[in-house]
Amino acid sequence: MSDLRAHGVHKTWRGGPTVLEGASLDVPAGTSTLLTGRNGAGKTTLLRILAGLIGADAGEVRYGDLDPERSATDYRRRMAYLGVVSAGLYPRLKVRHHLDLWARLAYLSAAEQDARTAEMVEAFALRELLDRRPDRMSMGQRQRLRLAGTFLHGPELVLLDEPANSLDDVGLELLRTMVARTRASGGVLVWAQPFGEGAHGIDFDAHWVLEGGKLVPA
Numbered sequence: 001m002s003d004l005r006a007h008g009v010h011k012t013w014r015g016g017p018t019v020l021e022g023a024s025l026d027v028p029a030g031t032s033t034l035l036t037g038r039n040g041a042g043k044t045t046l047l048r049i050l051a052g053l054i055g056a057d058a059g060e061v062r063y064g065d066l067d068p069e070r071s072a073t074d075y076r077r078r079m080a081y082l083g084v085v086s087a088g089l090y091p092r093l094k095v096r097h098h099l100d101l102w103a104r105l106a107y108l109s110a111a112e113q114d115a116r117t118a119e120m121v122e123a124f125a126l127r128e129l130l131d132r133r134p135d136r137m138s139m140g141q142r143q144r145l146r147l148a149g150t151f152l153h154g155p156e157l158v159l160l161d162e163p164a165n166s167l168d169d170v171g172l173e174l175l176r177t178m179v180a181r182t183r184a185s186g187g188v189l190v191w192a193q194p195f196g197e198g199a200h201g202i203d204f205d206a207h208w209v210l211e212g213g214k215l216v217p218a
């Protein structure tokens with residue numbers, strides 16, 4: 001297992017604002033970090049750079065030795081990113097078929113697929129929903145499915161943008177358990193949310209605030 005490191009990350013959106021001006025972050029293996037900031041501070045931008053989904057203008061991101069841009073395939077195999085927009089679900093595809101599809105996209109073997117799917121069904125209480133379609137599910141139920149998809153391939157590096165959105169206290173408890181499991185297995189977890197929302201009862205190892213394009217300890 002590895003540490004996640006970002007050093008001196010800069011990002012200006014083309015025709016838009018300069019969002020990051022030397023953001024640096026170090027998340028040791030086996031720890032979870034809370035990242036907060038005002039609306040528009042750049043949390044999503046930073047998380048997407050950490051995930052390798054967009055490039056930085058300058059600076060460095062590494063998970064162990066892996067560079068998200070140069071080792072994209074390896075990086076994505078080990079990483080999971082949950083975006084804040086409620087996308088990624090097919091309205092008419094049953095829950096069980098989402099899980100099958102994601103398992104295949106992650107190249108899980110048949111045995112792994114069965115084991116991991118069963119684990120996620122359990123972890124996010126999806127048993128009753130297996131034959132339901134997202135267009136007939138509540139927001140919180142859909143969020144549990146998105147979370148199951150996030151953790152399905154057993155990622156070591158987990159980047160979550162406002163993951164508690166729409167979750168009730170039961171859903172939140174399920175998510176807390178997965179955060180704890182990721183830490184316990186030596187993974188790295190970053191959880192981003194707007195400033196002022198509280199820590200959702202999670203005992204994060206570190207809390208950073210994104211302010212003026214830089215990360216400062218809370």
Ligand SMILES: Nc1ncnc2c1ncn2[C@@H]1O[C@H](COP(=O)(O)OP(=O)(O)OP(=O)(O)O)[C@@H](O)[C@H]1O
Binds near residue numbers: 037039044
């Ligand atoms: N694709 C884009 N093109 C241009 N500007 C963008 C783009 N995405 C984000 N921005 C701008 O970058 C800034 C930071 O946005 P970002 O979504 O990273 O903030 P955030 O901290 O996640 O905000 P929130 O708490 O509201 O989710 C905002 O001013 C936003 O308008």
